[in-house]
Amino acid sequence: MIYEASYVAVAIFFAFVAVTLGISFYLGGKAKSSQGYFAAHGQIPWFVNGIAFAGDYLSAASFLGICGMIAFYGYDGFLYSIGYLAGWIVALFVVAEPMKRLGKFTFADALDAKFNSPGIKLAAGISTLAVSVFYLIPQMVGAGVLVQPLLGFPHWVGVVIVGATVIVIVVTAGMVSTTWVQFIKGSLLVLFSGILTVMIWARGFETSEGGDDGHVFRTLSFDAEVPQDQWPLPTDLAGGSVRTLNGDATKRTFIAIGATMWSVEAVPGKMILHEAQTMQKRSDGTVLVNGEPKGVKKGEPELHPVGHISKLPDGQQKTGSLGPLSFFSTLQKSEVVLWGKDTVLGENGEAVTVYFQKPTPGSQVLRPGEHPSFKGIRSEKLLDKLNFLSLMLALFCGTASLPHILIRYYTVKDESSARKSTIVGIASIGFFYVLTLYMGLGAMTSGSMDVTDSNMAAPLLARSMNEWLFAAISAIAFTTVLGTVSGLILASAGAVTHDLMSSYLKIEMSDHEKVRIAKISSVVVGVIAVVLGIQFKNLNVSYLVGWAFSVAASANLPSLVMILFWKGVTRQGVISAVLVGMISSLGWILLSADTFTGVYGLSADQAIVPFSQPGIVTIPLGFLTLIVVSLMTRTK
Amino acid sequence: MRLSYWSYITRNFSPEVKMQTHNSRIGIVLFAVYLLLYGGFVFLNAFAADVMETTPIAGVNLAILYGFGLIIAALVLALIYGFFCKLTDDEIAARGDK
Numbered sequence: 001m002i003y004e005a006s007y008v009a010v011a012i013f014f015a016f017v018a019v020t021l022g023i024s025f026y027l028g029g030k031a032k033s034s035q036g037y038f039a040a041h042g043q044i045p046w047f048v049n050g051i052a053f054a055g056d057y058l059s060a061a062s063f064l065g066i067c068g069m070i071a072f073y074g075y076d077g078f079l080y081s082i083g084y085l086a087g088w089i090v091a092l093f094v095v096a097e098p099m100k101r102l103g104k105f106t107f108a109d110a111l112d113a114k115f116n117s118p119g120i121k122l123a124a125g126i127s128t129l130a131v132s133v134f135y136l137i138p139q140m141v142g143a144g145v146l147v148q149p150l151l152g153f154p155h156w157v158g159v160v161i162v163g164a165t166v167i168v169i170v171v172t173a174g175m176v177s178t179t180w181v182q183f184i185k186g187s188l189l190v191l192f193s194g195i196l197t198v199m200i201w202a203r204g205f206e207t208s209e210g211g212d213d214g215h216v217f218r219t220l221s222f223d224a225e226v227p228q229d230q231w232p233l234p235t236d237l238a239g240g241s242v243r244t245l246n247g248d249a250t251k252r253t254f255i256a257i258g259a260t261m262w263s264v265e266a267v268p269g270k271m272i273l274h275e276a277q278t279m280q281k282r283s284d285g286t287v288l289v290n291g292e293p294k295g296v297k298k299g300e301p302e303l304h305p306v307g308h309i310s311k312l313p314d315g316q317q318k319t320g321s322l323g324p325l326s327f328f329s330t331l332q333k334s335e336v337v338l339w340g341k342d343t344v345l346g347e348n349g350e351a352v353t354v355y356f357q358k359p360t361p362g363s364q365v366l367r368p369g370e371h372p373s374f375k376g377i378r379s380e381k382l383l384d385k386l387n388f389l390s391l392m393l394a395l396f397c398g399t400a401s402l403p404h405i406l407i408r409y410y411t412v413k414d415e416s417s418a419r420k421s422t423i424v425g426i427a428s429i430g431f432f433y434v435l436t437l438y439m440g441l442g443a444m445t446s447g448s449m450d451v452t453d454s455n456m457a458a459p460l461l462a463r464s465m466n467e468w469l470f471a472a473i474s475a476i477a478f479t480t481v482l483g484t485v486s487g488l489i490l491a492s493a494g495a496v497t498h499d500l501m502s503s504y505l506k507i508e509m510s511d512h513e514k515v516r517i518a519k520i521s522s523v524v525v526g527v528i529a530v531v532l533g534i535q536f537k538n539l540n541v542s543y544l545v546g547w548a549f550s551v552a553a554s555a556n557l558p559s560l561v562m563i564l565f566w567k568g569v570t571r572q573g574v575i576s577a578v579l580v581g582m583i584s585s586l587g588w589i590l591l592s593a594d595t596f597t598g599v600y601g602l603s604a605d606q607a608i609v610p611f612s613q614p615g616i617v618t619i620p621l622g623f624l625t626l627i628v629v630s631l632m633t634r635t636k
Numbered sequence: 637m638r639l640s641y642w643s644y645i646t647r648n649f650s651p652e653v654k655m656q657t658h659n660s661r662i663g664i665v666l667f668a669v670y671l672l673l674y675g676g677f678v679f680l681n682a683f684a685a686d687v688m689e690t691t692p693i694a695g696v697n698l699a700i701l702y703g704f705g706l707i708i709a710a711l712v713l714a715l716i717y718g719f720f721c722k723l724t725d726d727e728i729a730a731r732g733d734k
Contacts, residue, residue: 075699082677082703089670089710093663093717329695366697367689368681377685385682392678419721423714430707437700 009471010151016475017165020482023180025172040175042410046417050424052179053408055186057084057399057425058432059135059484060142060455063189063477065545066433067461068454070440071307072338074365076374077440080546081433083392087399087549088429090557092422095400098564099409100418106491107406108499111559111578117571118504123578125499127555128403130582132492133528134551135402136485138544140533143481145455146474156534162478163530166485170493170522174515175411178490182483188476190428193435196473199465200442201327204319205334207312211305212447212464217337217357220262220273233257247342247354254344254354259291261344263356276356277303277451280346303355305460307449310359311335327438334362336444339451355451365444373594376611387611391546394615398549401556404484404491485529492525493518536599547589550615555582558622566627573630581622588614659721666713673709677702 044052062084069077102113108124140159147158169177209216222231228242240258247254253264255273262273280288287294292301312319313333322330338358346352364370369377373391376384399405409418443449443461450456459477463470497518501507509517536544558581559574589595592614593607680687680702688699 078700078703079681082674082706085707085710086670086674089667089674089713092714093667093670097660325694325696328697328700329691332691332695332697363689363697366700367685368699369685377681388682389678396674416721419718423718426714427711430711434704434707437703 006467006471008467009474012468012471013151013475013478016479017482020181020184020479021165021168023177023184026177040179040411042413044179044411046412046421047424048179048183049408049412049417049421051186051428052182052411053186053405053421053425054190054428054432055182055184055480055483056408056487057405057429057484058186058189058480059545060139060145060477060481062432062436063193063458063480064142064145064455065138066436067440067443067458068456069371070437071443071449071457071461072454073371074338074360074441074444075368075437076371078437079368079374079392080395081436083395084399085426085430085433086396088422088426090397090400091405092419092426094564095406095560096409096418096422097415099406100412100415105407105410105498106494107403107556107560108495108503110406111563111574112503114563114569115571115574117575118506119575120571120578121499121503123575124556124559125495125504127578127582128495128499129492129525130586131401131403131548131552131555132488132495133525133532135404135545135548136488136525136529137532137536138548139481139485139488140529141537141544142455143478143485144533144537145453146459146478146481148456155537159530159533159537162481162485163526163533166482166489167523167526169482169486170489170526171519174518175407175490178483178486179408179411181479181486185476185479185483186428189480190432190435192469192473192476193432193439196462196465196469197435197438197442199469200438200461201323202321203442203465204322205309205312205330205445206318207310207316208308208447209310210308210447211449213305215304217275217304219275222271222273224269224271228255243347245344247344250340250342252340252342252356254342254356261290261352261354261356263354274357274359276354278352278354279303279452280350280352282348282350303451305448306337306339306355306451307444308337308447309334309445310337324438327441328366331362331441331445332366336360336362336365338365338444339449341451365441373612383610386616387613390550390611390613390616393619394546394550394553394613397553397557397615397619401552401560402549403495403552403556404487407491407494408487485526489522489525489529490518493521496521546613550589550613550618551582551585553615554585554618554622555579557581557619558626562623562626566630568630568634569626570630570633572633573626576629577622577626580625581618584621585614585618588618659717662720663717666717670709670713673706677706 066077066080069080099107099110102110106124106128108121108128111124112120140162143162144155144158147153147161148155169181228244231242233240237257237260240260243256245254245256254276255262255264261276261278263276265272265274278288278290282288289301289303295301311334313330319330338360340356340358342354342356343351344354368374374388376386376388379385412418412421439458439461443457446461446464448460448464450460459470459474462473497514501517502509502514555578558577563569563574588609591608592612593604594612596602596607597604688702689697691697693701
């Protein structure tokens with residue numbers, strides 16, 4: 001799709017960013033010591049901290065990734081919402097109060113409270129950096145996604161803008177301003193998502209034959225006995241050559257009539273063709289859209305927006321406003337046109353990407369197991385089911401192991417505040433996750449989706465409502481990225497300064513020097529995040545976050561839990577568990593089918609490990625390592 | 637000498653900490669309750685996915701109802717935990733007053 005900047009949207013967007021930076025600069029002057037820089041002097045009120053939890057946690061993955069996955073595949077994206085929220089139960093009931101009691105700046109403090117071991121600090125510091133950088137990638141990808149439709153810039157410009165802005169925020173102020181940025185962003189995100197959801201209910205559903213640009217996706221029907229070259233074609237297609245093509249991934253049959261592409265539906269005695277869309281990147285650098293050179297401004301050739309309902313219950317054309325339950329029960333009995341993707345070879349032998357219609361019953365849209373990542377749910381093979389179980393385990397265990405979430409426990413004054421702020425966090429985050437299902441399904445049926453990019457779903461849904469809402473939602477989503485990235489960079493800076501340089505390398509630093517080192521670390525981590533965000537731009541952000549959760553849960557959770565519940569834990573056991581959990585989960589991800597296809601561009605068959613999500617193997621491996629090594633190294 | 641976390645904090649911290657360990661034990665019980673609910677959801681999806689397609693209430697399928705239920709259950713259990721811990725907080729505060 002072609003994205004043109006809207007002046008209203010740009011004005012609101014920059015107003016948001018300006019306010020955010022203003023707060024940052026204002027509060028920055030109040031945090032001079034390292035205690036202030038890393039932990040906001042432990043003086044953040046518990047309610048503010050609770051909403052800031054939401055601001056920290058509800059990242060680009062939650063807002064863009066989950067909504068996008070639901071918009072393109074249905075219910076499956078909501079499984080992430082459920083898993084992400086469930087993780088907070090571990091945080092509240094197991095980790096929150098001990099973390100506050102035992103630590104000061106980083107989660108390594110809590111792990112090391114009993115041992116005072118530089119080795120634990122080193123291992124935990126490296127793990128913090130690995131998890132934070134992994135988590136940063138999807139945030140930066142999300143940033144690029146947001147800026148594209150809003151400002152009309154290419155993806156990489158968005159990534160650079162976020163990187164630069166966050167570095168300014170973190171370098172100028174640290175945890176105080178980061179907390180308030182997260183508080184404001186968390187409040188606005190939940191509020192505006194609520195408004196958007198009410199508007200989705202009020203709009204209800206309406207049948208159509210295409211997206212909101214007015215283009216009607218046609219359906220042609222021929223007698224199966226009539227040869228292709230004798231089909232009675234509409235006048236605009238008459239005379240075009242008719243060729244049969246086979247899809248590479250789905251093995252579907254497509255028919256090219258002149259420059260237009262059609263997917264074939266086999267019905268007894270009939271040959272039914274549904275209009276598809278194509279995109280071809282040619283070797284000379286030009287891009288063809290539906291057979292024509294891609295335009296650069298509105299009105300010129302582009303892929304049509306998609307996402308419509310083809311049938312409503314009882315032959316209705318329009319439902320009128322719906323309630324929270326009738327929204328689902330109506331969709332359950334409707335038919336939605338989803339879109340698939342495949343590749344065929346064009347006339348000149350170059351690959352052509354085909355986007356084709358998939359009319360899907362609502363009951364199928366609202367059931368789990370339709371997204372490729374969750375297809376294991378409906379598979380007969382145990383290995384496929386293990387992939388699903390593994391992801392859900394990682395989501396459950398990952399939240400309480402994320403360093404940027406754990407450091408937020410040091411910003412409140414005591415354990416009671418830590419607990420209360422977690423409860424506030426669960427309430428606001430849970431409310432938001434309920435809304436993701438409505439927003440995702442609302443986007444699916446809004447007629448405004450970009451068929452090439454699932455991450456765009458939520459902002460484009462808002463644009464289908466009105467320009468002001470689009471501007472506000474985009475700006476909030478952008479500050480969403482700012483808030484989360486700030487937290488991640490601060491966690492990384494804390495790990496470098498306290499765990500690696502001060503505790504492990506024993507470098508004597510004054511308070512002022514610690515803050516300076518942290519700021520330098522922030523710049524370095526920020527630059528790395530920008531580079532990786534540009535590299536990984538084609539992966540769904542929620543999927544990437546799933547990996548970060550797996551690494552966090554495998555590396556950090558075994559030690560965090562065992563140190564609380566088993567007296568036999570030794571220093572060597574903790575170090576081994578952190579390193580084995582981190583290396584095994586990272587290694588598993590790098591050798592998985594999803595990475596082979598999504599990152600290396602290789603076939604899934606060449607993958608080394610049997611399924612893509614590592615948690616179900618590497619989390620128990622972390623526990624096992626800790627127990628075995630602790631038993632081997634315990635003193636008599 | 638090896639110490640469990642509980643014995644470590646009991647020996648090294650104030651008497652109030654013993655009451656905090658009581659809170660933590662409530663947390664573990666509530667955690668176990670949620671683990672059962674979450675585990676039930678995950679295993680139903682994995683091994684009886686068709687059950688999730690049934691529509692027991694108001695034409696809404698079980699996948700959505702159970703999913704929303706898990707989110708609401710998380711909040712309810714969190715509030716129960718907060719309530720019991722507040723009793724402990726109040727007791728500690730009362731002892732401090734004396």
